[in-house]
Every structure is written in structure tokens, then in C-alpha cells.
Amino acid sequence: MKIIIVGAGEVGFNLAQKLSEEGKNVVVVEKAPERLKRVDEELDVQSFHGSGTSPSVLKEAGIREADMLVAATDSDEVNLISCLLAKNLNPYILKVARVRNQEYIKEKSLFGEEMLGVDQVINPESLMVESIVRLLEVPEADEIIDFVGGKVRLIGVTIPTTSPFVNRRLMDAGTAGADILVGAVARGDEVIIPRGTDKLKAGDLVYLVVKPDNMRKAFKTFGIEEKPMKRVVIVGADQAGGSLAAALDKMKISTKIIEKDVERCTSLAESLDRVIVIHGDGTDKDLLIEENISDVDVLVSLTGDEERNILISLLAKGLGAKRTITRIGKLSYIPIVSAIGVSTLVSPRLCAIRAILQHIRRGKIISVAPLKGEHAEAIEAEALETSDIVNTPLSDIKFPPGVIVGAIVRGDEIIIPKGNSMVMPHDHLIIFSIRDSLSRLEKLLTVKLEYF
Amino acid sequence: MHVRTIARFNGLLILFLGLSMALPLAVSIASGDGGARALSAALAVTAASGLVVFLATRNREKPDPVLNHRDGAVIVVTGWVLAGFFGSLPYIFSGSIPGFTDACFESISGFTTTGASILTDIEAVPAGILLWRSQTQWLGGMGIIVLSIAILPYLGVGGMQLYKAEIPSPVVDKLKPRISDTAKALWKIYLVITAIQILFLILGHMNLFEAVCHTFATMPTGGFSPKNASIAHYGNAYFDIVITVFMLIAGINFSLHYKALKGNPTVFYKDPECRVFLIIAGLFISMTAIDIHGTVYTSLSESFRHAAFQVGSILTTTGFVTQDYEKWPSFSQHILLLCMFLGGMAGSTGGGLKIMRIILLVKHGYKEIFGIIHPHAVTSVKLGGKPVSDEVIRSIWGFFILYLGLFVLATLSMSLLGLDFVSAFGSVIACISNVGPGFGIVGPIENYMGIPLIGKWVLMFCMLLGRLEIYTLLVLIIPEFWRK
Numbered sequence: 001m002k003i004i005i006v007g008a009g010e011v012g013f014n015l016a017q018k019l020s021e022e023g024k025n026v027v028v029v030e031k032a033p034e035r036l037k038r039v040d041e042e043l044d045v046q047s048f049h050g051s052g053t054s055p056s057v058l059k060e061a062g063i064r065e066a067d068m069l070v071a072a073t074d075s076d077e078v079n080l081i082s083c084l085l086a087k088n089l090n091p092y093i094l095k096v097a098r099v100r101n102q103e104y105i106k107e108k109s110l111f112g113e114e115m116l117g118v119d120q121v122i123n124p125e126s127l128m129v130e131s132i133v134r135l136l137e138v139p140e141a142d143e144i145i146d147f148v149g150g151k152v153r154l155i156g157v158t159i160p161t162t163s164p165f166v167n168r169r170l171m172d173a174g175t176a177g178a179d180i181l182v183g184a185v186a187r188g189d190e191v192i193i194p195r196g197t198d199k200l201k202a203g204d205l206v207y208l209v210v211k212p213d214n215m216r217k218a219f220k221t222f223g224i225e226e227k228p229m230k231r232v233v234i235v236g237a238d239q240a241g242g243s244l245a246a247a248l249d250k251m252k253i254s255t256k257i258i259e260k261d262v263e264r265c266t267s268l269a270e271s272l273d274r275v276i277v278i279h280g281d282g283t284d285k286d287l288l289i290e291e292n293i294s295d296v297d298v299l300v301s302l303t304g305d306e307e308r309n310i311l312i313s314l315l316a317k318g319l320g321a322k323r324t325i326t327r328i329g330k331l332s333y334i335p336i337v338s339a340i341g342v343s344t345l346v347s348p349r350l351c352a353i354r355a356i357l358q359h360i361r362r363g364k365i366i367s368v369a370p371l372k373g374e375h376a377e378a379i380e381a382e383a384l385e386t387s388d389i390v391n392t393p394l395s396d397i398k399f400p401p402g403v404i405v406g407a408i409v410r411g412d413e414i415i416i417p418k419g420n421s422m423v424m425p426h427d428h429l430i431i432f433s434i435r436d437s438l439s440r441l442e443k444l445l446t447v448k449l450e451y452f
Numbered sequence: 453m454h455v456r457t458i459a460r461f462n463g464l465l466i467l468f469l470g471l472s473m474a475l476p477l478a479v480s481i482a483s484g485d486g487g488a489r490a491l492s493a494a495l496a497v498t499a500a501s502g503l504v505v506f507l508a509t510r511n512r513e514k515p516d517p518v519l520n521h522r523d524g525a526v527i528v529v530t531g532w533v534l535a536g537f538f539g540s541l542p543y544i545f546s547g548s549i550p551g552f553t554d555a556c557f558e559s560i561s562g563f564t565t566t567g568a569s570i571l572t573d574i575e576a577v578p579a580g581i582l583l584w585r586s587q588t589q590w591l592g593g594m595g596i597i598v599l600s601i602a603i604l605p606y607l608g609v610g611g612m613q614l615y616k617a618e619i620p621s622p623v624v625d626k627l628k629p630r631i632s633d634t635a636k637a638l639w640k641i642y643l644v645i646t647a648i649q650i651l652f653l654i655l656g657h658m659n660l661f662e663a664v665c666h667t668f669a670t671m672p673t674g675g676f677s678p679k680n681a682s683i684a685h686y687g688n689a690y691f692d693i694v695i696t697v698f699m700l701i702a703g704i705n706f707s708l709h710y711k712a713l714k715g716n717p718t719v720f721y722k723d724p725e726c727r728v729f730l731i732i733a734g735l736f737i738s739m740t741a742i743d744i745h746g747t748v749y750t751s752l753s754e755s756f757r758h759a760a761f762q763v764g765s766i767l768t769t770t771g772f773v774t775q776d777y778e779k780w781p782s783f784s785q786h787i788l789l790l791c792m793f794l795g796g797m798a799g800s801t802g803g804g805l806k807i808m809r810i811i812l813l814v815k816h817g818y819k820e821i822f823g824i825i826h827p828h829a830v831t832s833v834k835l836g837g838k839p840v841s842d843e844v845i846r847s848i849w850g851f852f853i854l855y856l857g858l859f860v861l862a863t864l865s866m867s868l869l870g871l872d873f874v875s876a877f878g879s880v881i882a883c884i885s886n887v888g889p890g891f892g893i894v895g896p897i898e899n900y901m902g903i904p905l906i907g908k909w910v911l912m913f914c915m916l917l918g919r920l921e922i923y924t925l926l927v928l929i930i931p932e933f934w935r936k
Contacts, residue, residue, distance in 0.1 A: 002629065025629035033841060044612060046629040 001025065002066045003360070006052030006082045007073030008035045010349045011098060011124075013043075014331060015070060015356055020045050022438075024360075027061045052082040058089060068094040070356055076101045080116060087117045096120045096356055102239070120359045124348035125240040127355055132300060132325055132346055133247050139227040139297065139323070140219050142205060142344060147380045148409045148428045153212050154183065154378050161202040163223035170196050180218050181209045181416045183406040183432040184376050191376035193402045193432050207378065209406040209430055211414055227322070230254055231296045235282030235312050236303030237264050240327070240348070244300065245275045256291055258282045282312045285319070294320030302327045313342045376434045378406070381445050385425040388444055395419035402434035403441055456509050457519065458527050463505030465531050465600055466538055469591075470499030473542065476587060479661070480580025487578030490546030498538045522933065524613030525924050528597050532916060535588075535596055536560040542584050548577045553908050557900065560912045562588030563596070564919035565801060567675025567771040567888030568879075568911070570901045574680050579661060582678040586668035592919070593672020593801040594642045594706070595619065602635035611635070617924045621798035622809060622848055625707050641709050646671050649698045656690045670695055672801045673702045675771030675888040681897075683761070684774045692757055692774060696764045700733060703768030703796030724836040729797050729807045736763045736787050743784045759784075767791040769803040771888025773896040785891075792885045803886030803918050805855060809848045811835065816845050847923075854922050859884055862914050869907045879903065883914040 001024050005012045008030035016039065020026045026045040029052050030036045039047050050057030052071060063069065069086040071079035079097045086093050097118045099105055105126075111118040134144045143156030159165060170182060185192045186205040192198065200206065210218045219226065232248055234241050237259035248255040249272050256276045259265050269277040280287045282301065293299065299316040301309035306328045313324035325344045328337060334345055383390050389397050394405060394417055408415040409428040415421060423429065433441050473495040480488040519527070539559035543549035549558055554570045561568045562585055571577065577585075591599065597618040601611045611631040616624050627634045646667055653663035662678055669676045679685035683695060701709070704726055711719045720726050741752075741759035749755045758775045765772045766788045777788055795804015815833045822831060832839045859880055866876040875892030879900070882890030889896040894903070903911065917925050927933055 020629070025633075027629050040612070040624075044629075044631050046626045 001068070002027065002062065003068045003070060004029060004058070004061050004063060004066045004086075006030075006069065006071045006079070008032075008039045008047075009072070009074055010329065010331060011352050011356075012070075012072040013039065014349070014353050015072060016043055016045050018353070018357060019360065022442075027066070029057055029061050051078070053078055053085065055085050055089065058082070058085055063089045063093065066090065066093055068096065068360065070360075071095070071097045072352070072356070073098070076104060080104070080118075083116050083118050094119050096122060096359055098122045098124060098352055098356075100125055100239075120355075122352050122355050122359075124352035126243065127351035128327070128346050128348040129240055129244045129247065131351060132244055133251075135325060135344065135346075136229055136232065136248070136251075136253070136298060138215060139229040140224050141215075143207075145378065147378075147430055150212065151412070152407055152409055152414060152430060153210055153215065154207055154406075154430070155210060155215065155218070156186075156205050156207050157219070157222060157224055159200055159202055159204045159206055160223060160225070163200075163202070165200045165222060166202050167199055169199055170194060180214060180221065181406050183207045183209050183378065183404065183430070186376075191434065193376065193404050193434060207432070209416070227297070229297050231298075232256070233258065233291065233293065233296050233299045233316075233321075235259075235299065235301045236309075236327075237261075237268055237277070238302070238304055241300075241302040242268055242271075244302065245272055249273060249275050258287070258291075283308060283315065285315060288316060288319055296321045298323045298325060300325045300327075306330065306333065310337055310340075310342055314340070317341065376402075376432060377438065379429075379431045379433060379441070381429050381431060383423045383425055383427045383429055384445075389423050389429075390425050391422060393420050393422055397444075399444070400433075400437035400440040402437050404432045406430040406432050453526065454519065454523050456511065458523060458530065459505055460509040461527050461600070461604075462530055462534055463502050463507075463509060464604065465502070465596060466534055467499055467502030467506055468600070468603070469535055469538055469596070470495050470497075470502055472587065472591065473498065473584065476542070476580040476584040479583050480578060483579045483661075485578035485580055487542070487546050487548075487580040490578075491542050491580050491584065493545045494538075494541035497541060501538070519613050521613055521617075524617045525927050525933075527614055528617040528920065528924055529916075529928050531597055531600075532563065532920065535563050535592075536912075536916075539563060539584075539588050542581050546578060546581050548581050553905055554901075557908045557912055558585065559588060560915055561883075561888075561900075562586075562674065562676060563592035564886055564915040565589050565593050565672040565674040565769075565803065566883055566886040566915045566918070567669065568883055568890075568894070568900050568915070569676065569888075570899055570903075570908075572899060572901055574678060579678075583661070583665060583668075585676050586665040586674070586678070589672045589674030589676055590646070590668035591672075593674065593702075594639055598635045599639060601632055602639050604632075618920065619799065620801075620803070620806065620919070620921050621705075622806070622812075622844055622851070623798070625705075625799060627707055627710055637710055638706050641706055641713065642671065644713070645698070645701060645709065649694070652694045652698075653691065656688065656694065658686070658691065666695065667698075670698045670770060670772070671702050673699065673768045673770040673796060673803070673886070675765070677772060682773045687774075689757055692761045695772060696761045699764045699768045699770045699772070700730075702770070703733075703764075703800050703802045704729065705797045705799035706801075707799055722836075725797050725808045725811060728811055732794065732807070733763065733767055736767065736791060740780075740784045740787050743781050743787075747781050748779065762788065763791060766887060767794060767802075768796045768800070769885050769887045771882070773889055776895070776897050778891065778895045778897075789881070789891070792881045792887050792890075795885055803884075805852065805885075808835070809851065812840060812845060812848050813852060816849075851922060854926065855884070858914070858917060858922065862910055865910050866907055869904045869910075871903070871907065879907075879911060880914055883911040884918045886915060886918045 003019055003024055004027045005016050006029045008028050016026050016028050020043055028039050028045050028047045031051050036047050036049055048057055048061045063086055071082040073079055076099045083095045083097050086095055095118045099121050100123060105123055111121055138144055141155040141157055145154040182194055184207040185194050208218055232253055232255045234245055234257040237257050245255055245257045256278055258278045258280055260281055262279055265277050265279045293316055299321045301312040303309055309326045313326040316324055325346060326342050328345055328347050405417050407430040408417050408423060473491055477491040477495055480491050536556060536559050540555035543555040543558055549555045557570055595618045597614050601615055615631055627637050649667040650663050665678045708719045708723055708726055737760045740763055741756045744759060745752055745755035761774050762777050793805055795806050796802020798806045798808040819831050819833055833845055862880040863877045866880055872892060878891030879894045882888060894900055
């Protein structure tokens with residue numbers, strides 16, 4: 001599969017890296033020589049110097065034989081023009097565009113077959129807001145990933161010292177009820193795919209596969225305290241901050257939003273009902289104390305400046321905020337920032353990368369979510385009739401090491417598999433896998449006929 | 453520096469090299485030339501050494517790390533030196549070239565596609581060994597490392613570092629998204645053109661063995677011949693023409709051949725470097741032909757035939773000979789000397805400075821003069837309508853200076869060893885540009901046997917410098933490289 005990526009910024013670069021590691025043929029088109037140099041040196045992809053809005057550059061990059069174009073530059077206009085050109089040069093190509101401007105996104109017909117023919121529009125900011133809202137809905141979880149269109153959830157929870165599971169073998173503690181499965185355990189830097197004989201420790205980040213209705217039950221069995229979600233402070237009221245405030249407004253959560261820009265404050269105050277709009281600087285300690293930061297359940301720092309966001313979150317923690325959610329841009333910051341105690345991070349770029357990867361993998365593997373540190377992934381895949389795993393007891397299938405089937409979703413039913421469970425065609429599977437086994441797993445899931 | 457990975461890669465390389473001796477061995481067995489014992493011993497020693505290193509450096513726990521620039525340079529240089537060493541084993545074991553230095557010289561001259569030989573009576577050497585001699589050139593032409601990248605599946609990003617360190621071009625042109633696919637594509641083209649040339653030679657009634665040997669030396673612009681008198685042995689116009697054409701083909705960037713075979717034959721005309729290359733070749737051939745017509749040869753067709761062969765041979769740095777060009781008029785000899793410096797196109801199997809560098813140097817020189825007339829003018833050096841970055845220009849100037857500097861240094865040391873003026877620079881330019889025959893005592897009908905021992909090592913170093921395009925080899929000698 002040949003994929004052309006326009007733009008080698010943070011999103012384009014990371015996509016190119018992931019896709020080429022997965023064995024796709026990737027071509028990158030980028031205007032800035034220094035970014036191109038980084039691509040050439042660090043990735044096994046072909047690169048072309050030039051603009052994604054130039055037909056001759058796209059032709060040179062082989063748009064005619066390509067299967068997909070991902071327009072991932074920072075500029076909506078460049079992305080849209082690239083898609084238009086791609087459609088013109090190769091009518092069969094799949095197109096994914098990163099678009100941020102809400103006004104464009106509202107014009108649905110713009111992306112239709114008659115106009116640009118964009119197969120998927122990725123809006124990083126709104127994806128990020130969605131993921132923050134999910135986190136706020138379930139404040140007990142550190143991470144929430146939806147699978148099978150929301151029928152199954154993967155939640156990441158931190159095991160407290162008081163949990164009945166601490167230092168007991170998973171099999172002795174009994175499954176936490178029939179519908180809950182421990183899929184992966186992140187301890188320090190490693191991610192473990194646990195077996196029945198493994199023990200959990202306090203402080204582990206445990207990934208559970210649950211039905212959304214069973215989440216409360218899961219928290220109870222793992223001894224995780226319910227955390228109230230009543231007061232939220234948002235710092236930064238650009239597009240993402242504004243739409244998050246609007247979403248929280250609808251959820252009837254008491255929300256304050258702090259913004260430096262007066263005009264922005266005024267327009268927000270006019271459009272929102274309950275949300276208190278505060279004009280001020282989020283790094284101002286006195287302002288935070290004045291707004292009772294110590295009573296706040298979550299502070300979300302969403303300004304456009306990532307270093308500032310990190311400082312605001314640290315300051316809020318110091319002043320007694322129970323939890324912070326921090327927006328960052330550079331993906332390389334994630335491990336460093338986690339180390340200094342700013343735990344829950346969101347990134348529009350990471351959201352965009354995940355969404356685009358999910359789109360590309362449509363088919364055999366429906367969705368992949370990297371777990372903490374990216375050593376392991378949770379995968380949603382459809383069991384195809386012709387694949388090896390169908391109609392055989394799970395215990396007889398030779399899975400690569402570090403791979404576990406977390407759940408089988410058949411229609412509305414969710415099965416937590418045992419050794420004798422069988423996978424039927426068209427079941428959706430939630431599979432946990434360490435990264436090294438990913439390609440072998442992918443082969444296992446592949447249709448046998450494809451080899452002929 | 454990832455020592456384990458470097459050793460592992462080299463182990464694999466040597467293993468492959470050993471296995472590739474099977475072809476000459478088969479020829480030796482079939483022809484009963486007496487070289488079979490030596491070749492099988494060399495095969496066993498080489499393959500076993502490679503296998504032992506490869507297995508000893510295996511580590512299941514840790515995956516192979518991604519190679520960086522330094523690892524790339526170290527792998528390429530050690531790979532070439534080791535190939536040179538193991539490649540000399542068939543000569544030593546068979547007794548064809550008993551001395552260690554001489555055997556290494558022949559082997560390195562082979563892999564670097566120089567074609568400088570120390571053999572006086574080539575025809576006395578067993579056929580299998582002669583095939584091995586040509587085969588080293590063929591392997592070295594497209595590059596043993598590029599071949600490894602094509603064969604080894606696990607080199608991803610690291611492969612790019614290796615590729616850059618070996619490919620003879622100031623700019624790297626990836627034909628396919630993946631480096632291993634690019635390497636595969638290049639080798640496929642190389643194989644196809646090789647097969648075509650063998651076919652053409654056989655059509656002219658050259659026997660299969662000699663056709664293969666000569667093709668294996670033409671495509672990499674190497675120049676080893678299984679005949680004492682080189683191509684002059686045949687005195688056949690058809691062979692001269694076929695070989696001239698294929699030498700010129702080998703002097704063209706293989707990416708262009710790839711694109712042409714993909715159904716775009718106009719690339720040869722559209723590519724600015726290729727145009728200049730063909731114009732230079734045409735111009736030099738005509739000037740030489742006119743110069744030697746009447747003075748050396750009587751008929752015009754004969755003058756053209758020999759001028760074309762000799763200019764083609766030297767310009768592409770192949771080094772086949774049909775005529776003793778030292779007997780030609782001074783002007784023609786100077787053209788050939790100039791050809792030795794110029795070399796083929798970037799990305800071809802030829803050596804020398806490369807046409808692309810010359811074009812860019814001239815253009816940059818013009819830009820500087822232009823800047824004197826219009827001090828405030830904003831200009832950029834362009835090649836084929838595309839601007840060339842200052843970084844590339846700087847690296848080319850650096851390359852040019854180092855090339856000349858090292859040429860001067862090596863010439864000085866050769867004269868210190870007692871070589872006369874012409875032979876000293878003639879041998880150095882012939883080796884650093886990977887041509888083969890030079891001037892003076894290493895002229896077209898002489899060989900390198902008479903060079904003193906130390907001189908041979910100096911020349912071997914020059915050959916590696918030329919093949920690895922100076923930077924890759926030189927960077928390893930700089931102490932800063934080894935500092936942690």
C-alpha cells in the first residue's frame with residue numbers, strides 16, 4: 001500500500017514513522033528543507049521537496065499509483081487543495097485531510113464526492129475536546145478508549161494501595177465479575193500483558209476491558225474511590241477551550257474558564273449560560289487562589305503554549321487542585337512531563353495521528369490504541385471468515401508471545417474469552433499485544449486467501 | 453557506536469561473499485583448471501568466518517538498534533576492507549598471486565572497480581580465479597553494501613545510512629519509498645543490463661566464459677580482462693563497439709536507466725547531468741579522433757573507433773585498452789588525463805570527480821563572478837531548473853579540495869618511493885579515480901607489479917578513497933570520530 005503524506009510536521013512525521021514501521025510504502029512531500037532532512041535521516045520513506053499544492057510535485061511523488069493521500073500540514077487550505085489535486089490526478093485515491101477551521105467543517109457538502117471528495121476529515125482540536133470530555137465523564141479513569149463504536153471501553157485505572165487486588169494473583173482474586181478483564185498492566189516503563197499467575201501492585205496502571213454500563217462495578221471491585229466531578233477550571237479559551245466549555249456547560253458541571261484576551265472573554269460570556277468567564281492570566285497564583293483552585297476537581301490547561309500549560313498544571317497541583325489535564329504539542333514531551341508529575345496529557349496531534357491510523361487500518365484491523373509508553377497496543381479487529389483464528393478454540397491458536405484476546409464482541413454480546421471460547425466470523429475482537437508481536441499478530445489476522 | 457550490530461552485519465556480508473565464490477568454483481570444477489581446490493578452501497574459510505561472527509553476535513534479547521551515521525560509515529569501510537581481504541584468498545590459496553600485498557592489491561583493485569592489476573601473465577591463471585577476479589568488480593560496481601541492503605530484510609532506517617555512505621553521488625536519489633526496494637531496483641537494472649551485454653558479446657562469437665568475464669568488468673566500469681592484451685586481444689571492431697556502448701551505459705546514473713525502463717526514455721535527454729556527460733563524451737571522442745587521424749591511424753573510421761573506445765574507457769573509468777595511448781599525440785593524452793579526473797555520472801558505477809560535481813562547481817564559480825558584477829544580486833545555483841542547496845555546494849567544494857589534496861599527497865609519497873614524475877601522478881590518478889591503467893610505468897600496456905610494496909598500500913588506500921568518495925573513509929581517520 002502506497003501512502004502519500006503531505007506535510008512533515010509533528011503529525012505527518014509521526015504518521016510516516018508508524019506507517020513505514022508497519023510495512024507500508026510511504027512518500028512524504030514537504031516544503032521546508034530542514035523538516036525534509038529530518039525525514040530523510042530518521043525514516044525509511046521516500047521524500048520529495050515541494051508543496052503539496054503543486055500538481056507536478058504530487059505527480060513526481062507518484063500520486064497516480066498511490067492508494068491514499070494524507071494531507072497533514074498545519075494549513076487547512078493547503079490540505080484541501082492537495083485533496084482536490086489528488087482527486088483530479090487520481091480519482092480512485094483515498095483522501096484524509098486535517099482540517100481545523102470549524103467553518104469549513106460545517107460546510108459538509110464541501111467534502112462530498114462532487115467537491116473535494118475527502119474520505120475523512122480529521123479535526124484535531126475537536127477530537128481532543130472529545131477525549132477530554134470522556135475523561136471528565138469518568139474521572140476515576142486515567143485513560144478511556146472506545147472500541148466497537150462505544151460498545152466496549154478500555155479504561156486505564158491506577159490501583160490504589162487499598163485495592164483488594166494488591167499483591168494477589170489475578171486468578172486467586174477471581175475475575176472481577178464476568179464482564180471485566182485485565183488486559184494490560186503498565187508498571188513504570190514496562191507494559192505487561194498479564195497471565196493468571198501475575199500479581200498486581202499498588203500504583204500499577206491497569207487497562208480493563210468493560211462494557212460502559214459496568215464501569216462503576218469495575219471501579220468498586222478494584223477498590224477505586226469514586227471521584228466527584230463537580231468543579232472544573234479551564235485555562236485558555238481558544239477554539240478548543242471554548243468548545244470544551246460549551247460541552248461542560250451542557251453536562252451541567254460547574255465550570256470556570258480563564259482567558260487573557262478581553263474580547264475573547266466577552267464573546268464567550270455572551271454565548272455560554274452557566275460558565276463563569278474570568279479575564280486573567282492562568283499562571284497568576286493569586287488569581288488561581290482567588291478562584292478557589294484548591295476545591296477544584298480538575299484543571300484543564302488548554303492554552304496554545306505548551307510550556308505554559310505544563311507550568312499552569314504544576315502550579316495548580318501545588319495549590320491543591322485534585323487533578324490536571326494538560327494540553328501539549330510536542331509528542332517527545334510526553335515521557336518528560338509525566339516524570340515531573342503532570343500525569344494526564346492530551347494532544348491534538350496525537351488525537352489526529354490516532355484517528356488517521358484508525359482510518360488507514362480500516363478492514364482487518366479496525367482500531368489501534370497505543371498504551372502508555374507505546375510498548376503495547378490495544379487492537380480492535382474483525383474476525384474474517386478466512387482467517388486462521390476463526391472456528392478454533394482460542395487455546396489451540398498459536399498466538400505470538402505477549403498477545404491476549406481481551407474480549408469478543410458478537411452483536412450486542414460481550415464475551416470475556418476462556419480457553420475453549422471460539423471466535424465466529426464477523427466477531428469483533430479486542431486484542432492486547434506488545435509492540436514487537438504486532439506484525440506477527442497482523443499476519444495471523446490476515447485473510448489466508450490474500451496470499452494467493 | 454553499536455559494535456555488535458556492526459560485527460553482525462559484517463559477518464553476514466562476508467558469509468554472502470564466501471557463498472558467491474561458488475560460481476567461480478563451479479567453473480573451476482567444470483573446466484578442470486586446477487583452481488577448484490583453492491577456491492573451495494577460500495569459500496570455506498570466508499563463509500565460515502562470516503557465519504561464526506554472525507552467530508556469535510546474535511542476541512535474541514535485544515533487537516538490532518537503529519544505525520546512525522557513524523555506524524553507517526564504520527560498517528561500509530570495514531565491510532570494504534574485509535571484502536578486500538577475503539577476496540584475496542583465492543589468489544593466495546591458488547598461488548596465482550602468492551604475496552599477501554599483491555593479492556590484496558588485486559582484490560581491492562577488483563572490488564573498487566579500479567582494474568589495476570599486478571598480473572603479468574593473466575592467461576596463465578586458472579579460469580575460475582579469473583572469473584572471481586571479474587566477479588569482484590561486478591559485486592563492487594553496484595556496491596556490496598547496496599547488495600546487502602537489497603538482500604537483508606531487517607535494515608530499515610539504518611539501511612539509509614549505509615546506502616548514503618556507499619552510493620557514489622553527492623545527492624541521494626531514492627527510487628522507491630523503501631531503501632531496500634530502492635537497492636533491489638538498482639540491482640535488478642544492473643542484472644538486466646549485464647545479461648544484455650553478455651548476449652551481445654556472445655552474438656559476436658566471443659565464448660561464454662570470456663563474455664561473462666568482460667561483462668562483469670564492463671558494467672561496474674572495472675576493466676579486468678582475462679586476456680593479457682585486454683580487449684586488444686580480439687582486434688575486433690564489433691567487440692570494440694559493443695563494449696564502448698556498454699561502458700558509456702555504465703557511466704550513466706542507474707536511476708536514469710531505471711526510469712527509462714519504466715517507460716520514460718526521454719530522461720536521458722532531460723537530465724542535465726546526462727546531457728553534459730554525453731556532450732563531453734562526444735566532444736572528447738571527436739577531438740581525439742581528429743588528433744590521432746593521420747598521425748597514428750590512416751583511416752578515419754579506425755581513428756574514431758579507437759578514440760571512442762579509449763575515451764569511453766577512460767572517461768567512465770573502466771580502463772579497458774585496445775591501443776597504447778601513450779604513443780598518441782600529446783593533446784590526446786591530455787584529453788585522456790582530463791577524462792581520468794572527470795569520471796562518470798553521479799550514481800553510475802564510474803569513478804572520478806563525477807560530472808555532476810563538475811557542473812555544479814562551474815555553475816557556482818560563474819555565480820561568484822556574477823556576484824562581482826552585480827554585488828546585490830540574489831542568485832542560486834540550479835541544476836535542471838531546481839535550486840541546489842548551499843549545503844550540497846559546500847560539500848562538493850570540500851570534496852574537490854580533498855580530492856586534489858589527497859592526490860597531491862599520494863603523488864608526493866609515490867615520488868618519494870622512487871617513481872618518476874609521470875608514473876607517480878599517473879598511478880595515483882588511475883587509482884584514486886578507479887581507472888586502472890595510468891601513465892608511465894603503469895601505462896596501458898604495463899601493470900602495477902613494478903610499484904614498491906609501500907606504494908601498493910598507498911594506491912590501495914587511494915582506490916578505497918575513490919570508491920567510497922573520500923568522506924566515508926576519511927571520517928574514520930579523524931580522531932573526533934572516535935571520541936565519545
